[in-house]
Amino acid sequence: MEGIKLVGFILALSLAALVPCLEAHIGEFDEYWKKRADEAQKHALDAYHPNPENVTAHFNSRVHRVLDRTNITRRQLSMHKYVGPCLATNPIDRCWRCRKDWAKNRKRLAKCVLGFGRRTTGGLYGKIYVVYDGSDDNVVNPKRGTLRHAVIQKQPLWIIFARSMIIRLSQELLVTSHKTIDGRGANVHIAYGAGIMIQFSRNVIIHGLHIHDIITKPGGLIRDSYNHLGFRTRSDGDGISIFGSTNIWIDHVSMARCQDGLIDAIQGSTAITISNGHYTHHNDVMLFGASDTYPQDKIMQVTVAFNHFGRGLIQRMPRCRWGFFHVVNNDYTHWLMYAIGGSSQPTIISQGNRFIAPPNLAAKEVTKRDYASPDVWRKWTWRSQGDLLMNGAFFVQSGQPLKKKPFGRLDMIKAKPGTFVTRLTRMSGTLGCKPNRPC
Template structure:
């Protein structure tokens, strides 16, 4: 038996065993999902979502990280393939995601080009590429059961794929959490769009979502009640937590160029067998618990969680969870970290964390120099978890405690040396993190 066929057989066994847990999975999600009545519509949607996550799971995650590193190297050396895609050699975009679309001065007429640009574990995400444009003209959110046409809530509950854009600058104060349906892109380019001073965005039991170029801040809990999540369904929800963006049992998710700060709970949370996720080019500021990937050590369904965290700026006023991981496989690559107050990267329940090419600058506090934090395990146990650091740059006394086996194919040895750029490049790669100010007729 070849190595490839052996891996394929192991994955098939894993898939069958995991699929057998669906009834228990469905029985366990009611409270965490803020659902009061788990009716037939939601049960079917939850089952479909878990099956989609199982299909999205990649049995060879190391191949995804290696391919990502290769794309970073090509973007920085300005290879011929990158130049052909750009049509503008002087473009200042410095990472492979931005180089895919930002230098096109006609981006406003080629918005769906963005759907080709996801990288990492979320690289198959295309959002609403196959649908029509929907223009949000009204920032109000007055009726969460029967949303008004022209509002963001009316757009995201539609059953068809949609590429959602905004007529003008607006601040949207959500009365209740915004429940987003399958195959949607929320594209804030060309306007300054704030989701603020109300509830946050919820991506639950769905697939294929892009959230791009908006600002999410000052998100607060809401009381819950009857909220429509589809033109086909309205259901009773409990109180929301105050997360900026909540991902629950969802797959093929890409969050890019979003600015997040000052939410009541997490800025981005992904839990309950969510997978195939990329968080890229985002800016995080002024928050305690930044990013939670896996909510509970008892939720073994998160074994299939695979997340790329790339080209983000973790800036001022952050305390912890950048990210905090459980169970799955996490590629944390070419991010810029500035003076966390507790720790930067943490986890429990033996996650695999590959940290590559990040820049970690510790705060002056002598007790917060360590990048990493492991919970709920003795050293004898966590020394078996694979947490590896390659090419990271450490400033002001920062240090990363490694554990587990080394990576099989280091990008810093032999012929592969140019494929991946070390942490000294993190500032350049994250220079344009957060929501961009895009003007029609100019490169974004």
């Protein structure tokens, strides 16, 4: 009933307040973009889960079963660098990584996502598109064989790379629906140029890319689909920006040093999983919900799992507004200000994470709440369950625990505690996958 009421509330919001927010980076909000925005809003409401606890419980049961079946000793896991047979210790990786035929059966990856983005299939039902040209010197009529040409095509595509390359995007890369960008088997860097924009799209997988040193670009005429050319304003300098989009999965990326955020998800984006990433050397790491004046983000539901938040990070891992966020089994080894923050009454469920606080006594608190007094934020549901808090780290909880649901035996299993995190996140970031060998 709560979900139905929320959907009704969102649909009743004034278009006069909505449209100006939707025009970010779009120089001319023409009929093409109006249609894209309307379709995106419909897909977001369809993807919204009225009982998000069901999704978190299902995720937790899968983690538990994988750990029970993995026979690796603690001594092996404490090695500084693992050398040996394929080690896939979380349920996403276990689904595909230890198969020698991964290169011949790339699309199996689409069956492996868990969490709120679990229905994301990317280009599963499309052809393989091979990127063999790393240039990006024509954004109006992209050359065949370039990444920009691939991502604007109408049909679903599973995009792979013929060789290792550095792609310097001359303008932001606009990814249309039903695409997988699969960097396995090559060393692919999106760097020293603009970042990736997923705007009013759905069903997108980004896997196995290095994304770093992203800068703002001035905008201009850019082809944003196979049959539309539009004017774009200046880009923000985000590594990956998810804007009004649904069913998004970002997995095994390595990211650092972007001019704005590493990953932003805003404007009613939902059904998102961000997993197995390695993040370093950045200030504002992840932003979910860009404005305290945009309650449409109440439908935002994001899973952040098995990631390593590493050296040189300062804050926002993530920073959340309005929605429901499951932060599970991540390794927080570095931050300078705080790890998890938010405003506008988000629900944040932190389960089985490891938080190692910095030496600074003023930064021991994991959490940070903005723009609200204690008598307001103490009603927000921010819960810590099974987290490992080290070096003086502490998590300030608030609100009531989530209500228990009448799930089956497996669904009621709790997440593994934070002591398992080094095991679950050991292979975070991009992988050195080679054909005919497990990754």
